[in-house]
Amino acid sequence: MPRIAEGDAVAYRALVDRHADRLLAFAERLVGDRASAEDVVQDAYLAVWRSAARWSPAAKVSTWLYRIARNAALDRLRRRRPTVDPESVVLIDPADGPERQLSVRQTAAAVREALDGLPERQRTAIVLVHYERRSGADAADILGVSVEALESLLARGRRALKAALQGRRADLIGGEP
Amino acid sequence: MTGMPAMTEMTMDRVRALLAAYGADPGHWPEAERAAALCLAETDPGLASEMAEASALDGLLDVLPAPAPNPALRVRLKAIPDRAALRWADRLTAFWPFGAPWRPAAGLVAAALVGIVVGFATPEAVVSDGEWSEATITVAAYDPVAAVAAMASGAGVGTLEILQ
Numbered sequence: 001m002p003r004i005a006e007g008d009a010v011a012y013r014a015l016v017d018r019h020a021d022r023l024l025a026f027a028e029r030l031v032g033d034r035a036s037a038e039d040v041v042q043d044a045y046l047a048v049w050r051s052a053a054r055w056s057p058a059a060k061v062s063t064w065l066y067r068i069a070r071n072a073a074l075d076r077l078r079r080r081r082p083t084v085d086p087e088s089v090v091l092i093d094p095a096d097g098p099e100r101q102l103s104v105r106q107t108a109a110a111v112r113e114a115l116d117g118l119p120e121r122q123r124t125a126i127v128l129v130h131y132e133r134r135s136g137a138d139a140a141d142i143l144g145v146s147v148e149a150l151e152s153l154l155a156r157g158r159r160a161l162k163a164a165l166q167g168r169r170a171d172l173i174g175g176e177p
Numbered sequence: 178m179t180g181m182p183a184m185t186e187m188t189m190d191r192v193r194a195l196l197a198a199y200g201a202d203p204g205h206w207p208e209a210e211r212a213a214a215l216c217l218a219e220t221d222p223g224l225a226s227e228m229a230e231a232s233a234l235d236g237l238l239d240v241l242p243a244p245a246p247n248p249a250l251r252v253r254l255k256a257i258p259d260r261a262a263l264r265w266a267d268r269l270t271a272f273w274p275f276g277a278p279w280r281p282a283a284g285l286v287a288a289a290l291v292g293i294v295v296g297f298a299t300p301e302a303v304v305s306d307g308e309w310s311e312a313t314i315t316v317a318a319y320d321p322v323a324a325v326a327a328m329a330s331g332a333g334v335g336t337l338e339i340l341q
Contacts, residue, residue, distance in 0.1 A: 009258040016254045021246040028244040038250050045254045108240045136207050154198035162234050
């Protein structure tokens with residue numbers, strides 16, 4: 001990071017190679033659509049290039065990047081709510097039959113919708129821990145809260161998701177909801 | 178801001194709290210508590226229903242696929258330093274719309290250099306009288322005596338001393 005702060009483009013590009021894909025996945029799950037997520041990651045890396053001097057050695061680089069990406073995502077979310085296109089977010093196994101594919105697609109759309117319906121901090125906590133596999137301590141640091149507060153956010157978020165997705169699991173595995 | 182929950186021993190309540198927050202995958206649980214919590218979760222039948230519920234929700238969340246990387250985005254991200262440099266060039270062009278901005282910039286630099294050289298090569302004149310205890314006047318090198326004499330007479334200076 002000190003090299004980037006001095007304008008070293010090679011060091012900056014190494015940072016892109018190392019973290020861009022993860023930040024894109026993180027952003028896409030936060031804002032809900034691909035185009036906005038790419039804008040978020042561009043905003044984040046532009047901020048990194050311009051403000052690398054603000055990085056403190058006390059913070060992990062990846063944690064700092066997630067924090068910047070989250071702030072960029074919040075800016076986007078404040079400007080508009082995402083629209084969900086189920087076709088863009090669902091992975092379909094071609095071996096599945098048409099009914100099963102429809103069920104997976106609908107379930108994925110429902111999960112996407114349920115995530116989008118969570119308060120931002122709960123959604124970010126779940127995305128960081130479940131999807132990004134960040135440790136509780138890292139996720140708490142990114143969100144700027146204690147680990148206890150993070151666990152509270154996670155528990156409330158998961159409870160809300162469970163309520164929103166009631167019946168979907170049975171539907172997905174072909175049983176009765 | 179961060180800190181691990183203070184744990185002295187693993188309890189059923191703590192395992193339930195871990196399941197409620199992190200889900201059923203022990204890989205998500207805090208490392209310091211993982212082994213003890215897993216041991217209790219696997220052996221105590223009282224936690225089976227919580228484990229199953231947490232696992233079901235994990236399965237639903239996993240239906241969302243991992244977003245695919247975008248190589249074109251990487252290219253755009255890597256071009257940010259170049260674009261930032263270009264932006265400065267754009268600002269210069271806006272300031273000087275009559276051609277390449279390096280030309281007036283080079284002219285300014287050349288003029289400044291000439292000024293510095295002339296300044297160092299020019300003799301220094303010290304003028305003093307009753308009102309002006311001391312003054313230093315730098316004049317053009319081509320006729321320093323005449324220039325200083327003219328300025329001194331205009332200001333009513335009595336004594337003129339030229340330092341070579």
